[in-house]
Amino acid sequence: MPGNESGRSLKTLENALEIIDIIQERDALTIGEITDEVGFARSTVHGYVKTLENEDYLTKQNGSYKLGMAFLDKGGDVRIRDQQFRTTIPKIEEIAEETGERAQFIVEEHGVGTYIHTAIGNNAVRADSRIGKRINLHASSAGKSILAHLPRSRVIEIIDQHGLPALTENTVTDREALFDELQKIRDRGYAVSDEESIGGLRAVGAPVLSNDTVIGGVSISGPAHRIKGERFRSELPNFLLGVTNELQLRLEYQ
C-alpha cells in the first residue's frame, strides 16, 4: 500500500492495536495464545493485555480474553456522532419494511465502506452484514453510488490503495470500466450490483447527498430470483430515489 504513513508511529500503541486485531479475528484467546501469535515474550503480552483489560477494551471470560465493551461504547458514539447518520438510520428501517428486503446504509472512510445500519424486511435474506463491518466500495451498489460522487482524484487514490479485487465473477475489476459505470450512475442517479459482491444477490443503491457532498450510500438487496425484471430495473430504483431525495431535503434543511 503506498505511503500514507506520515510521521513517527508509536510502536507500543501499534503493538496494542495488533493484539486487538488478533483477538478480534480469533474471537477469544489466552495470553499464551496471543504470545504465540505476536511473537513477544509472555510477560510483554501480559502487560498489554492487563492495561487493555483495566480500561475495558478486553475482558476475560473463562480464561480467554475477548474484546470488551469499551469498543461497543466508542462504536455506539461513532454511529450517532453525526446528525446526518441519525437522520438516515430510521429511513433504512422504513425501506426494509416497505420493500420486505434488506436495506443498508454505508459510509466511506479511509477508502473502505462501513455499515452504519442494516435492517431486514419480512422476506429478507440473512446476510453477513453486521453494523461496523467493512466492505469494498467497488463491489456494492451503495459503494459505487458513493464513488460516483467523490472527486475523480479521490477515487483514483482509493483504487490505488485498495485495488479492485474480484469478489465474484461479476465484480468490476477494470479501472476504465469502473469509471464508465460511475458516469452512468451519475446520469441515472442510482447504481446496481448484479451479484457483484455475493453470488445470487442483487442490489440497487443510491447516494445520500447533502449540499453536493456525499454522506454515504443506501442499498436495497435481495435474492436474484426476487430482484428481477421491472422490480430490478425500475420499481426498486424509483422507490429508492424517492427516499434518498426526501432524505436529502431533510438533511439540507435540518
Place this chain on the structure above:
Amino acid sequence: MPGNESGRSLKTLENALEIIDIIQERDALTIGEITDEVGFARSTVHGYVKTLENEDYLTKQNGSYKLGMAFLDKGGDVRIRDQQFRTTIPKIEEIAEETGERAQFIVEEHGVGTYIHTAIGNNAVRADSRIGKRINLHASSAGKSILAHLPRSRVIEIIDQHGLPALTENTVTDREALFDELQKIRDRGYAVSDEESIGGLRAVGAPVLSNDTVIGGVSISGPAHRIKGERFRSELPNFLLGVTNELQLRLEYQ
C-alpha cells in the same frame, strides 16, 4: 477506587486511550485542542493521533479528529460475539413491538451495565440509550435483575468499586436496602425501577438466565403515566417473564 490495577501498565497505551476518551467526550478536536487537554507537547500528541489515524481509530473531518470506524467495526463484533446475544437481540425487538414501549438488553462487564440492544415500540419515549452506553446497575430494573443473580461477593465488589450514586431521589443508595430488594427480585422473578434512574420513567426488568448463570437483563420502560396500576404490577411483568422464560429455554437448548 480500590485496587484492581494488576501488574505494570503501559504508559504509552494508557496515554493513547486517554486521548481517545477525550475525543469521545468532546466529539471532535484538533491536535492543538487535544494538546491543551492532555498537557503533552504538540509533537507528542501528533504522534499518537497519526498512529491512531493510520489504523482508522481516528478520522479527520474538516480539520478535527473524531473517533473512527475501527471502533464501530470492533464494537459490532462485540455485540454479536456471543451466540447468546444473537439469540436475545431479536426478542428485544419483539418486546418493543408487542408492548409499544422501549425494550432494552444490557449485560454486566467490569461492574457496569452496557446496552447491547435497544428497540422502540410505537409509543415509546425517546431516551438516551444508544447501543454501547454504560449505566449503573443498581439504578435500573435490568441492572438490578442482573445483580440479583450474581454471587453476593461479586455484588459487594461491584458496590465497592462503583458505589451506589443517586441518579434521582428514588435511586436505592443504601447497601442493605439494595440487598433486601435483590432478595425480593429473586423471589418474584422480576425487578422494577420506579423513576430510579430518570425522573418520570418506570421500568420492569428480568434476568436472562442460562444454566444458572445470568447472561444479562431485559427491561421494558416507559413514562410513569402509562406504566402504572395493573400494567405496572402484573401485565408487563408477566409478559416479560414469559419472554425471558422462553429465551432461557432457547439458550439452554441451542
Place this chain on the structure above:
DNA sequence: TTTAGGATTCACAAATCGTGAACACTTTTG
C-alpha cells in the same frame, strides 16, 4: 499431594518515547 499449565512479578539492558525548536503549510488580516 504432585504435577502441569498458565499467569504474574522482577531487575536490568535496550529500545522507544517526549521534548522544544525549527520548518512548512493555510488561512486570516492589515
Place this chain on the structure above:
DNA sequence: CAAAAGTGTTCACGATTTGTGAATCCTAAA
C-alpha cells in the same frame, strides 16, 4: 499583497519506558 497567526510536521537527543527471561505464584487436573 505581505504579514501574521494559527495550524501541522519533522528532527535529534536525553530520559523514561518497555521487552525480556527467569523465578514465583496460582489454579486445576492427575
